[in-house]
Amino acid sequence: MRKLLAAGAVAALAVAAFVLFGQPEAKAPAAAASVDTADITRETLIDRENHDGSLGHGDSSTITGRAAGTITWLPAAGSTIARGKALYRIDNEPVVLLYGKLPAYRELRSGAEGADVLQFERNLWALGLRGFTVDDEYTSATASAVREWQDDLGVPETGRVDNGRIAYAASSIRVEALTSQNGADVQPGTELFTVTGTRLVATVELDMDSQRLARRGAAVDVTLPDDKTVSGKITGVTTTVQEGQGDQPDSTLIKVTVGFTDAPQGLDDASVTIGFTTTRREDVLTVPVAALLARAEGGYGVQVVEGDATRIVAVETGLFADGKVEIEGAGLAPGMKVGMPA
Known part of the structure; x- marks a missing residue:
């Protein structure tokens, strides 16, 4: 288990009024400034890498005559x-x-x-x-x-x-x-x-730097032209060499074929976006990335808001994805509130 950082110093803002004997009564305490908050949640955090692809029916082959005749x-x-x-x-x-x-x-x-x-x-x-x-x-x-x-x-x-x-x-x-x-x-x-x-498939070509994404059987998300997202699975991975033009060297490409359980209808030859999962973290605590605070001692913390009181808790960060970040910190739990910048 990842070693946790020690909890940060506790910070609090207090406003006090004193009534002195024989002196006029002081004004009532001012209400503490409201703080925008977000929840600490427990969820599965997924980091995706998107690539442009297209819908079609896959590679074509040629039917040739089997006998002589008309x-x-x-x-x-x-x-x-x-x-x-x-x-x-x-x-x-x-x-x-x-x-x-x-x-x-x-x-x-x-x-x-x-x-x-x-x-x-x-x-x-x-x-x-x-x-x-x-x-x-x-x-x-x-x-x-x-x-x-x-x-x-x-x-x-x-x-x-x-x-x-x-x-x-x-x-x-x-x-x-x-x-x-x-x-x-x-x-x-x-x-x-x-x-x-006969089945509609999505295809995308990746360069060798992205070959880690091309895992047969891996689940992907396919975003259609109407912004609807459907689930797919990598059914084929082939490597091709693309001949360079002029002085450019040949390049190796990885062609990925994605199949669907429920194929979209009426979208032959449409452009799509294919979302590959690069990292998946199950059952982790997350907060919005904007909730992170840079600590003077180094590293990050979050401002825990408990009623009118706040305190800074040091956190260790993990995966960043979809505007959220995985965190670990002493005493943090789902449902707790953290401060957000104005």
Whole structure:
């Protein structure tokens, strides 16, 4: 526990009147000058560091053609695509979005085994198909479920899955901008459109001097353009190198992504202020910073006001934040009054 400073000298102001025998009666004592006061409070004191950021949907990625043919349908910019839905259509057959991390890299058919089979079967199950065991083996039962799925899609019921007719993403996606058009002839690898995640996030770039703030999972406050503040949490931290211009050296930046439990609505591409917590002090005594007095002996004190009496108590200061300061001093407690400068 922090060693406390000794209590300061007691100061008091007294006004007295005396009535002398045989002398005229003196005037009544003057009322003591009123002192503006503030309460000593016990609270959690938080020091924040603010940085400018922006709202959006995070980094974009590119959807490319999976097979050769003619584009017969593309999604609209701003639309969202979920598991089991068409990303686009080539030769009037859909390329279907599924969820997973492993790209589709081969045709799946009876006898195939591996992690890609397990990933695909999990998607079939999530889409409501049954009658097979979800494992890493593509069996005749899997092929039967695939034929049922293909019938729903309106494509030939082969029981096999061409890797050019499915594509994987981690979750649902949002179409950001089209880079191709309906009727275009494409080859595998042709860029068709860019996509982002569907959840609104805030992003901010920090320099290396502020890297201590970029802690994944840390809580932050995000102030919106209407001055409303919402809670967020750091969900991603990446480091990028920004190329210097002219004679300027390259600089390293830390990109921080903030997610929301309740994302703000209708504020795409808006500027925001992100408040990072640098220091947090739980259950401490605080007073307004203006209540501190510089002591002749050195250090600080506060003027404790008790009715018409006042006394100076030496204090040790801790965290300064939001116009308040953490203090410790002999005999100080929540609810006591301290003098404030006029």
